[in-house]
Amino acid sequence: MELLSDPFALGMACLAVTIIGMGKGGFFGLGAMATPLLALALPPAIAAAILLPVLLAQDAVSVWSFRASWDRWIVSWMLPGAVAGIAFATFFAANVDEAMLIATLGVITLSFGIYRLWLERGGRIAAPSNSPGWVGTLFGVGMGVTSQIAHAGGPPFQMWVTPRRLDNQTYAGTTSVLFALVNWIKVPGFVAFGALNRQTLMAAVVLMPLAIITTLVAVRVIRRLDTARFYTMIHVIMVLLGGKLIWDGVT
Numbered sequence: 001m002e003l004l005s006d007p008f009a010l011g012m013a014c015l016a017v018t019i020i021g022m023g024k025g026g027f028f029g030l031g032a033m034a035t036p037l038l039a040l041a042l043p044p045a046i047a048a049a050i051l052l053p054v055l056l057a058q059d060a061v062s063v064w065s066f067r068a069s070w071d072r073w074i075v076s077w078m079l080p081g082a083v084a085g086i087a088f089a090t091f092f093a094a095n096v097d098e099a100m101l102i103a104t105l106g107v108i109t110l111s112f113g114i115y116r117l118w119l120e121r122g123g124r125i126a127a128p129s130n131s132p133g134w135v136g137t138l139f140g141v142g143m144g145v146t147s148q149i150a151h152a153g154g155p156p157f158q159m160w161v162t163p164r165r166l167d168n169q170t171y172a173g174t175t176s177v178l179f180a181l182v183n184w185i186k187v188p189g190f191v192a193f194g195a196l197n198r199q200t201l202m203a204a205v206v207l208m209p210l211a212i213i214t215t216l217v218a219v220r221v222i223r224r225l226d227t228a229r230f231y232t233m234i235h236v237i238m239v240l241l242g243g244k245l246i247w248d249g250v251t
Contacts, residue, residue, distance in 0.1 A: 003050065003203045009041035016047075017054055017207045021214025023154070024058040024176065033241060035151045036248045049195035051151055052186065053204035054211045059180035061215045066173030074161060075178050077133035078140035082153070082182050085144020090189040103249025109155040110242025117235045136160050148186055153179065155241065162234060172222055 004010045016034035023034075038047035139160040147153030157175065166174065190196045 003042060003046065003199055004206060006041065009038075012038050012041040013050065013203070013207055014210060016051065017211045018214045020051065020055060021058060021211055022218045024055075024062040024179075024215045024218065033244055036244070045193075045195055046200060048151060049190055049197075049200040050203045050207070052183065052190055052196065053201060054207050055151065055183050056180075056187075057208045058211050058215045059176065059183055061212055062172070062176035062219065063180050065216075065219045066169060066176050068173070069167075069169040070173030070177045071166060071170055073133070074136060074164075074174050075181075077136040078143065078157070078160070078178060079181060081137035081140025081142075082144035082147070082178070083185060085141040085146075086148045086182070086185055086189065087144075088141075089145045089148035090192075099249045103246050106242045106245025106247075106249055108159070108242070109238050109245060112155075112159050113235045113238030113242055117232070117239065130164075131160070144182065147179075147182055148189065152245070153182060155238065155245075158234065158238060168222060172219075 004013055016038040019037070020034045034051055035044065035048050038051065041047075042050070139156045142156035143153040146156060157178070161171065161174065187196070
């Protein structure tokens with residue numbers, strides 16, 4: 001808890017956890033903003049370490065909530081790529097320019113979000129994408145790298161899965177299951193580098209009740225949204241997230 005003794009750090013941690021809860025509950029992409037927010041008050045590596053156990057707790061809630069609705073085909077294609085991306089980011093972290101990576105991800109995310117909003121302007125519904133599974137594996141690599149570095153694996157996932165036009169429950173379930181697996185795979189790397197220790201775990205435990213509550217609230221909201229409105233919200237979030245990632249990378 002010593003890490004959150006400063007009121008500013010505690011406030012940023014609560015805001016970050018609330019944002020992650022909304023993301024885990026169905027407003028996917030928002031979670032990528034959490035680590036940069038907490039990094040305003042704590043070193044980035046410490047911020048990421050505190051949020052990882054929180055993510056695991058929220059994963060359990062979201063997977064249970066959407067356990068009956070997830071796409072096994074998408075998970076089976078993206079997961080191997082994500083594992084490769086996590087391994088690369090873990091062993092070559094010292095050679096990765098984090099700022100450049102985050103800024104590039106921001107540009108791609110912003111462009112994709114604007115493109116999808118333009119494509120579906122005026123209530124138009126774009127034809128679902130049927131890209132092959134190996135393309136999903138490539139996006140999985142990007143998802144693994146950005147997830148390991150900054151818990152920002154959402155945009156690469158969204159770029160491949162969102163155009164497939166799943167119903168919102170299946171989309172939410174697929175995201176929940178895939179990211180739950182990815183987050184557990186990230187744990188050994190955090191342990192090996194000493195980021196997960198008594199202090200970071202205690203800080204995470206303090207934040208977990210808020211994490212669970214915000215996830216449950218977001219799940220209830222998502223279940224009441226119609227699919228068209230859901231995807232519009234996802235694309236708007238991607239535009240906002242892209243701008244935020246560009247800002248983080250540049251500054």
